[in-house]
Amino acid sequence: MFAIIPARYSSVRLPGKLLLPIAGKPLILHTLEQAKLAKNVDEVIVATDDQRIFDIVTQSGNRAVMTSTTHQSGSDRIAEVALDLPEGSIIVNVQGDEPLISPNTIDRAVKEIVECGMRNADSADTRCPDIVTTFEHIESLEELENPNIVKVVTNEAGRALYFSRSPMPFPREAALKRNGPQSAIVNEPELLKNFKKHTGLYVYRREYLLEFTKMPQTHLEKLEMLEQLRALENGAYIKVVESAANSIGVDTAEDLKKVRALVETSSEFLL
Numbered sequence: 405m406f407a408i409i410p411a412r413y414s415s416v417r418l419p420g421k422l423l424l425p426i427a428g429k430p431l432i433l434h435t436l437e438q439a440k441l442a443k444n445v446d447e448v449i450v451a452t453d454d455q456r457i458f459d460i461v462t463q464s465g466n467r468a469v470m471t472s473t474t475h476q477s478g479s480d481r482i483a484e485v486a487l488d489l490p491e492g493s494i495i496v497n498v499q500g501d502e503p504l505i506s507p508n509t510i511d512r513a514v515k516e517i518v519e520c521g522m523r524n525a526d527s528a529d530t531r532c533p534d535i536v537t538t539f540e541h542i543e544s545l546e547e548l549e550n551p552n553i554v555k556v557v558t559n560e561a562g563r564a565l566y567f568s569r570s571p572m573p574f575p576r577e578a579a580l581k582r583n584g585p586q587s588a589i590v591n592e593p594e595l596l597k598n599f600k601k602h603t604g605l606y607v608y609r610r611e612y613l614l615e616f617t618k619m620p621q622t623h624l625e626k627l628e629m630l631e632q633l634r635a636l637e638n639g640a641y642i643k644v645v646e647s648a649a650n651s652i653g654v655d656t657a658e659d660l661k662k663v664r665a666l667v668e669t670s671s672e673f674l675l
Contacts, residue, residue, distance in 0.1 A: 405444050405445050405446045405447075405493075405494045405495075405496065405514060406445070406446065406447050406448075406449060406486075406489060406493055406494070406495050406496070407439040407440075407442065407445045407447070407448045407449070407495075407496040407498050407510065408448075408449045408450075408451055408482045408485055408486070408495055408496070408497060408498070409432070409435060409436060409439065409448065409449070409450045409451065409498045409499070409500045410451050410452075410478030410479075410481040410482055410497070410499070410500060411432055411450050411451065411452040411454070411457050411461075411500040412452065412453055412454060412457075412481070412500075413452075413453075413454035413456065413457060415501075415655075417655055417656050418654065418655065418656055418657060418659075418660065421501060421654055421655075421660070422457060422500050422501065423456060423457065423460060424660060426503060426660075426663060426664050426667050427664070427667045427668050430460050431500075431501065431503050431654060431660075431663075432450065432457060432460065432461065432500055433460065433461070433464055433466075434503035434504075434667070435498065435499075435500055435501070435502055435503045435505060436448055436450060436461065436464075436466055438502075438503065438504070438505045438506070438507055439496070439498050439505065439507070439510060441507035442496075442507040442508075442510035442511050442514070443507070443511050444510065444511045444514040444515060444518070445496060445510060445514070447467065448466065448467070448498075449467050449468070449469055449485060450466065450467070450468040450469070450500070451468075451469050451471050451481045451482055451484065451485045452468055452469070452470065452471065452481075453470065453471050453472065453473045453475070453481070455470075458470055469484075469485050471484045471485065472484060477631055478497065478499070479497065479606075479613065479616065479617055479631060480617050482495065482497055482613065483613055483614055483616075483617040486610050486613055486614060487614070489610055490610075491610065491611070492609065492610065492611070493609070493610040494514060494517060494518065494607065494608075494609055494610075495607070495608060495609070495610055495613055496510055496513070496514060496605070496606070496607050497604075497605065497606040497607070497608075498510070498605060499604040499605070499653060501653050501654040501655065502603075502604065502605075502651050502652075502653055502654075503652075503654065503663055503667070504651045504652050504663060504666065504667075505605070505651050506647065506648045506649040506651065508648035508649065509538055509603075509605065509647040509648040509649065509651070510605065511648075512538075512645055512646075512647075512648055513536045513537070513538055513605055513607045513645055514536075514607055516533065516536045516607070516643055516645050517532065517533055517536045517607050517608070517609070517643075520532035520533060520643075531641055532641075533641045533642060533643035534608060534612045534616075534635065534640040534641050534642065535606055535607070535608045535612070535632075535635060535640060535641075535642045535643070536606070536607040536608070536642075536643045536644075536645060537556075537564070537602065537603070537605060537606050537607070537632070537642060537643070537644055537645075538602075538603045538605045538644065538645055538646065538647045539556055539558075539600040539601055539602055539603060539644050539645075539646060539647065540600070540601045540603055540646075540647050540650050540651075541596070541597070541599075541600065541601065541646075542555070542596050542599035542600065542601050543596065544596070545586060545589050545590065545596075547601065548571045548589070548596070548599055549571060549586075551569040551570070552569075552655065553569075553601055554567055554568070554569060554601070554602040554630060555567070555568055555569070555570070555571060555572050555599060555600060555601065555602065556600050556601075556602040556644055557572050557573055557600070558600065558644050562643055562644050562645060563641065563642070563643060563644070564632075564636065564642035564643070564644050566633075566636070567602055567628070567630050567632050567633055567636070568628060568630075569628055569629075569630070571585065571599065572599075573598060573599075575588055575589075575595050575598065578592055578595055600644070602632075602644075603647055603651065603653075604653065605647075606632075612640075616634070616635055616638075616640075619634055619635075619638055621634060622634045622637040622638070623637075624636075624637055625637070652666075
């Protein structure tokens, strides 16, 4: 099992964020160390196009691979590294800006794809997932309306039906009663239980990853700027499992401030 962390230096909202210090250590090393704590991961590799990130990782005694500067996505960067991995390898795509990622979340997602055949033997749907990803519960109206927070809709078995930057599914009856979905949620906060926040962890077999990254971009992917829609439009079975603990992706200076406060005051986020 390989966890690969795509790590590019450029970031529009927070330039060079992967090298910004958290408790005296670059952000990327926190993410790497969290991934190494996962029991189902044998090796963690940082895939980067930046010499500074490469040097920080290798000088810490960890493995990094220099990749092309022309990749359009983290999946493309990971696929370049995957070409040199053994056939049949299971790969975990861990976002570099997730310094609080739970090792238990990683293990939970890996276990789903490893054990799918055994668990689904007596099920009507015996197909194993092409991709396993994770979700957290939406906790506020602000999160629900934030287009930077991706929502995922699943069936009762956890199979992804759609991903969107818009609030989904629409609570029709409550919205009619309360004159709009926002008012409905303010007055009936239990409605938030219907919404799931997609997190950026993916698990797949090497062969599917290589196949996926060769597929042309699709209309919905371009429209929402979500590459997982390319997989859905091409018939992928994406299984969505609940994260073991909430994490914070560092996209803004405010996110970084929150993470620094958590790391400096507590070690419980490790699980």
